[in-house]
Amino acid sequence: MICEALRYPPAMADTGILELDELERIVADGGCRFETRTLCHVACGALHLPLYAISLGNPDPAVPAIGIFGGVHGLERIGAQVVIAYLQSIISRLRWDTTLNRQLEQVRLVFVPIVNPGGMLRRTRANPNGVDLMRNAPLDARESAPFLVGGHRLGPWLPWYRGPFAGPLEAETTAVCQLVDEELLSHCFSMVIDCHSGFGISDRIWFPFAHTALPIPHLAEMHALMEILDQTHSHHRYVFEPQSRQYLAHGDLWDFLYLRSLERADRAFLPLTLEMGSWLWVKKNPRQLFSRHGIFNPLIEHRRQRVLRRHLAWLDFMTRAASGHALWRPAGAAREQHRQRAMQLWYGGHAQ
Numbered sequence: 001m002i003c004e005a006l007r008y009p010p011a012m013a014d015t016g017i018l019e020l021d022e023l024e025r026i027v028a029d030g031g032c033r034f035e036t037r038t039l040c041h042v043a044c045g046a047l048h049l050p051l052y053a054i055s056l057g058n059p060d061p062a063v064p065a066i067g068i069f070g071g072v073h074g075l076e077r078i079g080a081q082v083v084i085a086y087l088q089s090i091i092s093r094l095r096w097d098t099t100l101n102r103q104l105e106q107v108r109l110v111f112v113p114i115v116n117p118g119g120m121l122r123r124t125r126a127n128p129n130g131v132d133l134m135r136n137a138p139l140d141a142r143e144s145a146p147f148l149v150g151g152h153r154l155g156p157w158l159p160w161y162r163g164p165f166a167g168p169l170e171a172e173t174t175a176v177c178q179l180v181d182e183e184l185l186s187h188c189f190s191m192v193i194d195c196h197s198g199f200g201i202s203d204r205i206w207f208p209f210a211h212t213a214l215p216i217p218h219l220a221e222m223h224a225l226m227e228i229l230d231q232t233h234s235h236h237r238y239v240f241e242p243q244s245r246q247y248l249a250h251g252d253l254w255d256f257l258y259l260r261s262l263e264r265a266d267r268a269f270l271p272l273t274l275e276m277g278s279w280l281w282v283k284k285n286p287r288q289l290f291s292r293h294g295i296f297n298p299l300i301e302h303r304r305q306r307v308l309r310r311h312l313a314w315l316d317f318m319t320r321a322a323s324g325h326a327l328w329r330p331a332g333a334a335r336e337q338h339r340q341r342a343m344q345l346w347y348g349g350h351a352q
């Protein structure tokens with residue numbers, strides 16, 4: 001592995017973002033077992049905040065890859081914290097964990113813990129231009145999306161703003177697209193986990209599509225992945241489903257990148273979103289309702305730690321699933337069976 005950490009920019013003394021400070025500390029302490037890149041700088045007032053990507057493991061395109069993203073929405077700090085905690089765990093185990101080191105010979109890991117540092121600094125969902133990065137991709141919903149929440153072009157003063165019509169993509173969106181092209185779609189098989197919070201009571205694992213209620217071509221793979229999760233962690237509490245079962249949206253970045261991946265028939269790219277159900281944290285601690293920060297994040301420390309523990313186990317499962325994809329991805333008649341069961345489960349039983 002290349003000793004790119006040595007080229008790492010000097011840590012900013014205090015960015016004003018606890019998560020970014022922690023990330024810089026982890027990377028600075030981490031030695032040279034991984035590569036750190038600054039994908040771009042995001043202007044936020046007088047500051048130019050770095051958007052970091054950290055890669056480790058085997059870069060050979062023949063091995064699978066997994067990308068783990070957080071902090072797309074600046075208010076949802078717990079997503080960035082989950083990704084940083086997993087990165088910290090991996091990096092500290094590199095020194096002594098022989099199993100992990102063997103695993104990294106067979107998989108590529110890419111972390112982008114804070115996609116929207118400007119939003120995190122300003123404590124807004126959107127980036128500093130007022131654009132919702134998860135509504136910014138050049139892709140319209142094919143059926144009706146909910147007013148405002150589904151994305152709109154009315155203006156940056158309202159949440160869920162997509163950016164101007166036919167305008168350039170935001171710097172953060174462009175950086176993610178380029179990273180996915182270079183680090184994930186370059187591999188024969190890749191997965192993504194993008195960590196969010198704020199929707200409902202349950203923890204949900206969403207897969208595309210978000211722009212249409214139609215099923216994706218890799219429906220069988222998603223069903224097979226859910227099946228090994230059920231078998232491996234039989235007491236897990238995740239609801240596994242296509243995002244379209246909850247709501248449709250314009251400009252979904254993962255739909256856009258997934259559709260782009262389909263142009264390469266020799267590639268499989270499975271993007272998933274973790275939506276941590278924050279309403280339960282509010283229910284257990286109603287005072288959180290009075291804090292904008294509290295609607296999206298667990299404010300009580302023991303609850304935050306429980307959230308981190310639970311999702312770390314799942315991220316580890318997903319990394320292993322990426323690594324061993326050849327052993328669980330269905331083929332032939334089994335693939336068709338998975339597809340039919342998925343149609344029954346998620347699409348009203350129409351095994352079309």
Ligand SMILES: [Zn+2]
Nearest residue numbers: 073076196197
């Ligand atoms: Zn979010």
